[in-house]
Every structure is written in C-alpha cells, then in structure tokens.
Amino acid sequence: MTKILAFVGMPASGKSEAASVLRQEGITVINMGDVIREEVVRRGLEPTDVNTGGVGTDLREKEGRDAVAKRCIPKIQAANEDFIGIDGVRSVPEVERFKEAFGSDFTLVSVDSPLEIRFERVLARKRSDDMKDISELKVRDERELGWGMGEAMEIADVVVENNDTLDEFRDKIMALVK
C-alpha cells in the first residue's frame, strides 16, 4: 500500500517547503492545484488566476466538494509508489475521500504559523500573486477558511508548528517522513 503524507495550512504557512523536503527525498508530491490547472488546459482556457479559480469552483459545484481529491486518487494509485506527498488539501470532504481510499495509510499534517510571521514570509518570497499588505493576507485567509480549511486543519492527524527557522521546520518534516 502507498503511504501518504498530505499537507493542509493557511497561505504561506510552509506547505511548499514541506513538499520540497519530500521531493528532496525522492518522494513524488502531487499538487492538488495542478489537477485544476490540467482541467483548465483540457477546456482550452488560458491558465490565468481567474480561469483557475473559475474552473476550481465549477468542478466543486458539478462533481462535489471532494472533486479534486477524487481526481487525485487514480493518479496516486497509478503511480504505484510506496510513499506519496499531497500538497493543497482544503476541506473535510477531501480528507474523507482520501481516508476512504487509503485508510490509516493517509496522514493529514496541519502546518501552523501565525498571521504576522506568514506575512513577513510573504514579503520576503516576492511571488507575483502575493499581497503587499497584511489586510490582503487576512482576506485570503478568510477565503480559504470559507472553503472549510479551518475544519480540515482541526481534523489533522499531526500538527507541525512553523514559527522558527526554516532548518528547524525542515527537520520536523524529515522526522515525520522517517
């Protein structure tokens, strides 16, 4: 059976950093956002932020709130690997779908970091779609919480705090992998 480590967390909490620790260990990481980007391409649309958001909403409306998880499951099964990472869990129905498919081999990890620290990191990473003001990060937090991410974080199997150095955080993720 495939063991799965899936990450959930607020914007800029450190999910990509956690995923990169897995990748460095040679573990395949499936990004749930990529599933939506694939559907954008399949529909012949440009991969803009608006189109990705629209297709994500449309998929959830037509195929249920666990739509993206449902599309990830065959990918995980086809990969036929011992260990897989998942970046981008956003709601309880997704967690339920994964638990139904993989049982106790599925471990949900909540990456926790306070707003102020996340905002400092956002300023430092200079990503094109990032916010310039802490109030914009709060708006993004609210949007994610509106999709049920808070509840998904509450049912996580493990909580990893990321409010110290990057090295310390990477060590914690490495310990989980081991």
Ligand SMILES: Nc1ncnc2c1ncn2[C@@H]1O[C@H](COP(=O)(O)OP(=O)(O)OP(=O)(O)O)[C@@H](O)[C@H]1O
């Ligand atoms: N402990 C840390 N110390 C310093 N910088 C960190 C730490 N953890 C993460 N970062 C940096 O903070 C930024 C945000 O982290 P990351 O991109 O991993 O978050 P994310 O949860 O994937 O964000 P999003 O959901 O917005 O895509 C990145 O530039 C990352 O390198």
